[in-house]
Amino acid sequence: MKTDCAIWANGELRYAGVNDHEIDLFEGQYAVPHGVSYNSYVILDEKTAVMDTVDGRFADAWLRNVEKALDGRKPDYLIVQHMEPDHSGSIMAFAEKYPGAVIVSTQKAFGMMNQFFGTDFADRRMVAAEGGKLPLGRHTLAFYTAPMVHWPEVMVTYEETEKTLFSADAFGKFGALDWAEDWTDEARRYYIGIVGKYGAPVQTLLKKAAGLDIQKICPLHGPVLKENLEKYLKLYSIWSSYQPEEKGAVIAYASFYGHTRAAAELLAEELQKAGFGPVVLRDVYRDDWAATVADAFRYSHLVVASPTYNGDMAPKMEAFLKALSARGYQNRVAAVMDNGTWAPMAGKAMKAALESCRNVTVVEPVVSIRSAMNDENKAQICALAAALIQA
Ligand SMILES: Cc1cc2nc3c(=O)[nH]c(=O)nc-3n(C[C@H](O)[C@H](O)[C@H](O)COP(=O)(O)O)c2cc1C
Ligand SMILES: [Fe+2]
Ligand SMILES: [Fe+2]
Incomplete structure (x- = not known):
């Protein structure tokens, strides 16, 4: 998407964001091989409004x-929907360049600005309350708080004339806008991870x-989502209710x-021979951990397999299971396989971790290998x- 691209047919909403291909890990954690975009939009009406800023490393390009x-x-207004630094990092640069602009955000966000x-911009701010409206002329912005999507201060903004939802972090995806790819996989990895x-x-x-219409x-x-919005809303409904998207297994x-x-x-x-459905094999040490977590949320079944490591499961397996439980992993069928050369313990530890998740059923048998698979293990x-x- 070009930066001067008009999003509304009347040309009154323009994209002003930036692509970040320099970042190694988003939020210091998530691999983003095709970068990420920090979106910002400009509304031109009788009054003008800028929707959010970008990461501070891109302040100049964004300005x-x-x-x-x-x-x-x-600009008459800067609307700040979210204070995480990937969006708030250029607020000060903006405020200095445009001293006449009013900063519009939630009470909680002004606390975070402090x-x-x-500074909380006491002399040039407007506090947005739930359902509060800001008329710009032909367009009117309505503000709705969205606490914990993805921080407590978040709000989203609905423009009533063009029926456009500025959704903050919701409906976002990894991948810069100059990299074309399907929305779903990278939006899932982003949503489940973050x-x-x-x-x-x-x-x-x-x-x-x-x-809202x-x-x-x-x-x-x-990207801006303009068509088939039911598809995105349905996926968000599935993900946020912790239901699997489809039958399949992650091992x-x-x-x-x-x-x-x-x-x-x-x-x-x-499983493949029996026509079970998609089966995804992932090495918790070598494969992208966030993709493995996202796949565990995508599919109905999860199998974890780990050697015993100093009386416990392998450390990265523990981190993986913690990453699942920390994200509310639930409503799945699971199974466990372990290995141990003198005192196998990984199976017990992995089973306990899975059973601490709500509505996760661990099916039998727990396969326990002594060093290398024998015929009995193969039968198991x-x-x-x-x-x-069956499960
Ligand atoms: C550093 C290290 C620590 C291990 N600790 C244990 C242990 O505490 N108990 C045990 O039964 N096996 C232990 N093992 C053996 C492994 O659980 C496993 O049997 C062996 O690595 C073979 O499986 P693999 O080829 O999948 O790694 C350990 C292995 C390594 C390399
Ligand atoms: Fe965020
Ligand atoms: Fe973000």
Whole structure:
């Protein structure tokens, strides 16, 4: 998307965001091989409004985009929907360049501005309350709080004339806008990774959204959504209610010397032979952890396999299971395979971790390997495949 691209047919909404291809890890955690965009929009009406800023590393480029989009005019308002630094990092640069602009945000966000910047703009601010409206001329912005989607101060903004929802982090995805790819996989990895824990607040936001006639969604990351909005709303409904999207299995394994991996591969083969559905094999050490977490939320079944490591499961397996439970993982069928050369303990630990999640059923048998698979283990793995198919 070009920075001068008009989003509304009348040309009164313009994109002013930036693509970040320099970042190594988003939020210091998530691999983004195709970058990420920090979206910002400019509304030109009798009054002008800028919707959010961008990461501070891109302040100059963004201010140039804003200036170009404003077409010689000055901004009347800066709307701040979210205070996470990927969106708030250029607020101070904006405030200095445009001293006449009023900052519009929630009470909580102004508190955070004080913490981040040492000012809450007391002399030039407007506090947005739930349902509060800001007329710009032909367009009117209505503000709706969306606490914990993805921080407590978040609000979203609905423009009534063009029926456009500015959705803050919701409906965003990884991947810069100059990189073309399907929305779903990178939006899932983004949502489950970043917002996954907050299913209930997302459901509350979706209920508010259901009362609005939405024709376009302008998120803070990823493309503007203009068509088939039901598809995106449905996926958000599934993800935020912790239901699987489809029948299928993730087999997540750790293996120091390949023996546990061989067991994971055999189980994958057995499931595939039986026509179980998609089976995804993931190494918790080598594969992107956020993709494995997202796949665990995508599919109905999860198998974890780990060697025993100093009396416990492998550390990255523990981190993976913690990443699931921290995101409210629930409503799934699970199974466990372990390995141990003198005192196998990983199976017990993984089973306990899974059973601490709500409505996760661990099916039998728990396959326990002593160093390398023997014939009995192979038979157990066939029995486990059959049990998973039944469950
Ligand atoms: C550093 C390290 C620590 C281990 N700790 C244990 C242990 O505490 N108890 C045990 O039964 N096996 C232990 N093992 C053996 C593994 O659980 C496993 O049997 C072996 O690595 C073979 O499986 P793999 O090829 O999938 O790695 C350990 C192995 C390694 C490399
Ligand atoms: Fe955020
Ligand atoms: Fe964000």
